[in-house]
Amino acid sequence: MSVTLADVARRAGVSPATASRALSDRPHVAVATRARVRAAAEELAFVASPDAAGLARGTTGRVGVVLPHLSRWFFGAVLEGIESVLRHERIDLLLYRVGDAADRRAFFDTLPARRKVDALVVLGLPVDARERERLELMGVTIVAAVGQVAGHPFVGVDDHVAGRQAVDHLVHLGHRRIGMIAATDPQSDGYPDARSVAYRDSLADAGIPYDEDLVAVVDWGGAGGAEGMARLLGLREPPTAVYAHSDEVALGAVRTLRRAGLRVPEDLSVIGIDDHPLADLTDLTTVRQPAREQGEVAARMVLAALADAPGADVPGARAPGGVTLPTQLVVRRSTAPPRDGVTAPPRDG
Amino acid sequence: MSVTLADVARRAGVSPATASRALSDRPHVAVATRARVRAAAEELAFVASPDAAGLARGTTGRVGVVLPHLSRWFFGAVLEGIESVLRHERIDLLLYRVGDAADRRAFFDTLPARRKVDALVVLGLPVDARERERLELMGVTIVAAVGQVAGHPFVGVDDHVAGRQAVDHLVHLGHRRIGMIAATDPQSDGYPDARSVAYRDSLADAGIPYDEDLVAVVDWGGAGGAEGMARLLGLREPPTAVYAHSDEVALGAVRTLRRAGLRVPEDLSVIGIDDHPLADLTDLTTVRQPAREQGEVAARMVLAALADAPGADVPGARAPGGVTLPTQLVVRRSTAPPRDGVTAPPRDG
DNA sequence: CTGAAAGCGCTAACAA
DNA sequence: TTGTTAGCGCTTTCAG
Numbered sequence: 216m217s218v219t220l221a222d223v224a225r226r227a228g229v230s231p232a233t234a235s236r237a238l239s240d241r242p243h244v245a246v247a248t249r250a251r252v253r254a255a256a257e258e259l260a261f262v263a264s265p266d267a268a269g270l271a272r273g274t275t276g277r278v279g280v281v282l283p284h285l286s287r288w289f290f291g292a293v294l295e296g297i298e299s300v301l302r303h304e305r306i307d308l309l310l311y312r313v314g315d316a317a318d319r320r321a322f323f324d325t326l327p328a329r330r331k332v333d334a335l336v337v338l339g340l341p342v343d344a345r346e347r348e349r350l351e352l353m354g355v356t357i358v359a360a361v362g363q364v365a366g367h368p369f370v371g372v373d374d375h376v377a378g379r380q381a382v383d384h385l386v387h388l389g390h391r392r393i394g395m396i397a398a399t400d401p402q403s404d405g406y407p408d409a410r411s412v413a414y415r416d417s418l419a420d421a422g423i424p425y426d427e428d429l430v431a432v433v434d435w436g437g438a439g440g441a442e443g444m445a446r447l448l449g450l451r452e453p454p455t456a457v458y459a460h461s462d463e464v465a466l467g468a469v470r471t472l473r474r475a476g477l478r479v480p481e482d483l484s485v486i487g488i489d490d491h492p493l494a495d496l497t498d499l500t501t502v503r504q505p506a507r508e509q510g511e512v513a514a515r516m517v518l519a520a521l522a523d524a525p526g527a528d529v530p531g532a533r534a535p536g537g538v539t540l541p542t543q544l545v546v547r548r549s550t551a552p553p554r555d556g557v558t559a560p561p562r563d564g
Numbered sequence: 565m566s567v568t569l570a571d572v573a574r575r576a577g578v579s580p581a582t583a584s585r586a587l588s589d590r591p592h593v594a595v596a597t598r599a600r601v602r603a604a605a606e607e608l609a610f611v612a613s614p615d616a617a618g619l620a621r622g623t624t625g626r627v628g629v630v631l632p633h634l635s636r637w638f639f640g641a642v643l644e645g646i647e648s649v650l651r652h653e654r655i656d657l658l659l660y661r662v663g664d665a666a667d668r669r670a671f672f673d674t675l676p677a678r679r680k681v682d683a684l685v686v687l688g689l690p691v692d693a694r695e696r697e698r699l700e701l702m703g704v705t706i707v708a709a710v711g712q713v714a715g716h717p718f719v720g721v722d723d724h725v726a727g728r729q730a731v732d733h734l735v736h737l738g739h740r741r742i743g744m745i746a747a748t749d750p751q752s753d754g755y756p757d758a759r760s761v762a763y764r765d766s767l768a769d770a771g772i773p774y775d776e777d778l779v780a781v782v783d784w785g786g787a788g789g790a791e792g793m794a795r796l797l798g799l800r801e802p803p804t805a806v807y808a809h810s811d812e813v814a815l816g817a818v819r820t821l822r823r824a825g826l827r828v829p830e831d832l833s834v835i836g837i838d839d840h841p842l843a844d845l846t847d848l849t850t851v852r853q854p855a856r857e858q859g860e861v862a863a864r865m866v867l868a869a870l871a872d873a874p875g876a877d878v879p880g881a882r883a884p885g886g887v888t889l890p891t892q893l894v895v896r897r898s899t900a901p902p903r904d905g906v907t908a909p910p911r912d913g
Numbered sequence: 914c915t916g917a918a919a920g921c922g923c924t925a926a927c928a929a
Numbered sequence: 930t931t932g933t934t935a936g937c938g939c940t941t942t943c944a945g
Contacts, residue, residue, distance in 0.1 A: 217679070219938055220939060220940095230917075232940080232941075233916070236940090236941095244914070245914060262675070263679070263938080264619075265680055266680070266937095267937070267938035267939040269615055269921090270615050270619060270938080271921050272941090284644075285644040286641040286643070286855075287640065291636065292634075292635040294659075295634040298634065298661050307680065308658065309656050310659060312651075330566070330611055330612070330615070437845040466842060467845055469845075470847065492786060495786065496786040496790070496815045496816055496819050497819065497846065578931075579931065579933075580923075580932090581924080581932060581933080581934095584925090594930060612923070615922080616922035617922080617924070618937090619924090
């Protein structure tokens with residue numbers, strides 16, 4: 216079919232073994248021989264079969280990424296980060312999307328990546344005990360990003376901190392009646408919780424009583440945000456500021472406000488989380504989390520693990536170090552002090 | 565290292581050949597034998613090595629996707645479409661991102677996907693003659709999506725039509741002074757051209773003279789859009805409506821307007837292209853192009869080609885059929901008739 | 914430094 | 930129906 220190593224060897228007048236060594240830059244090859252082999256390979260436009268090489272060597276040269284979404288900016292950005300560092304090592308990326316609960320079950324049950332990758336990056340999928348157990352069956356390096364997998368290295372941000380940065384900002388602005396639009400993502404739950412807890416904690420610290428009516432739980436995404444805001448607006452006494460679990464949700468809320476003839480931030484402040492590129496375009500105040508960078512770190516962890524354990528599969532020999540990247544408040548123009556003194560100023564004004 | 569087919573065969577008391585047949589649901593295996601083999605495989609938690617199988621069979625079970633961006637909604641959505649149909653055939657996805665000119669050259673020069681995939685989807689990268697020639701070297705099925713590769717099947721939309729739908733809408737609304745923010749994407753140029761040509765054609769049909777001052781050429785993205793709009797606003801006589809090459813660009817333009825204290829669409833109309841999810845959230849009028857569906861069609865083309873030519877690599881035997889999906893005007897709230905009769909009504913008002 | 918030989922784990926004729 | 934015999938294309942001891 217195609218040119219093989221044997222062809223090259225023959226043409227260079229050496230054995231396949233030597234040709235192999237010569238082409239993969241391994242020692243014990245005379246410079247002249249190496250040159251000859253290289254020339255032969257060049258002339259024949261030879262390209263080694265990674266699969267055959269891998270079979271013989273026991274590695275695949277690929278790493279898999281399991282993630283819940285492909286079309287959301289955040290996941291794409293993380294993926295870009297992963298890709299950008301792995302490409303330098305000539306490692307290929309295999310994608311496994313688990314869109315819904317069924318996908319998820321199927322993935323962990325059948326482990327489609329088994330025997331196909333040297334490592335797996337679990338992205339944005341907090342994994343439970345059973346799932347983790349299944350994963351271990353793959354016998355490969357596992358790294359978690361944006362969510363954890365017990366016993367394995369991970370990268371992420373502190374969602375509690377991020378949430379506090381957002382709500383604290385609102386509090387410092389003088390808001391006392393702060394609503395929350397909490398988004399649930401059936402796939403990657405976990406951090407929504409931390410973001411919700413942050414809300415309660417921030418209010419508590421500010422001495423603001425928690426009012427259940429002020430939190431709307433909706434589906435992730437713009438539509439959810441729009442709906443949540445509508446609910447909040449329907450309150451006898453609506454909030455003067457709203458904390459949304461993500462920028463998409465926040466943008467949905469903004470649309471509801473706009474359609475209701477309310478102005479942001481004059482009539483109501485809105486803050487999101489993530490710093491989606493469109494947040495900048497829409498002047499949305501938010502808390503930035505480094506997306507691409509999380510991917511880069513995850514990929515470096517993979518590389519490190521692969522270098523450490525060249526095939527070693529000793530379950531105990533893993534170093535489940537974790538890296539938490541900082542988040543940062545980005546004040547734009549969707550937040551401002553409450554319009555009038557209808558509520559008391561914050562304690563630490 | 566891990567459980568092999570030989571282990572299973574031994575345990576089931578059959579030869580590896582039979583075990584292989586039994587496990588891959590091929591004929592000529594007694595039901596009882598098949599059951600026995602299956603049981604053995606089950607007990608040993610056996611999983612065949614796809615690489616070894618592929619090596620022997622001459623296929624990889626993977627298809628590659630080359631694309632310029634991972635974090636843009638549009639590409640992610642197309643990718644989701646591809647993934648969703650390929651997963652059913654248990655085909656894996658290998659990603660190749662060519663972010664800039666250097667990546668691009670490197671990709672076509674070194675062909676990193678060579679010998680690693682059964683087919684390649686070229687997504688959003690109009691390929692030139694030399695690049696195409698390199699691609700052929702891979703000797704695999706090639707399908708183009710959102711851009712073409714001469715001589716190979718492709719899916720896409722008609723960008724000229726899309727552009728006309730957008731500009732015609734503005735014209736029908738009564739606008740005569742219509743600006744364009746043309747975006748150039750160093751990677752995937754090609755369609756921006758069609759979108760620009762549509763602008764000229766639409767104006768010509770409406771009897772509106774082409775005014776070079778009214779077109780701002782900027783980089784793709786929100787920042788570009790913002791900048792382009794600023795330029796247009798600086799004109800002695802600014803346009804009453806603006807046609808942007810994409811929703812992101814349009815949103816950037818909207819931000820500039822908002823910051824300038826201008827209202828959309830009262831003071832100025834803005835239209836984009838794509839129907840990005842955030843277009844809905846921002847009430848942006850646009851022309852929708854089916855993203856996910858383009859991916860699905862591309863994947864089906866791959867499947868068809870793979871089924872047709874099970875290994876056949878006869879260069880002439882390809883059926884380079886193309887599929888063009890429809891685009892559709894989505895009127896929201898960023899476009900309206902011009903404010904006053906400062907310009908003459910359109911011919912076909 | 915180089916070559917021969919033995920796989921890596923599976924599939925595919927071809928017999929039996 | 931099942932087993933035997935060859936590989937797929939490369940790497941890797943182990944001699945030489």
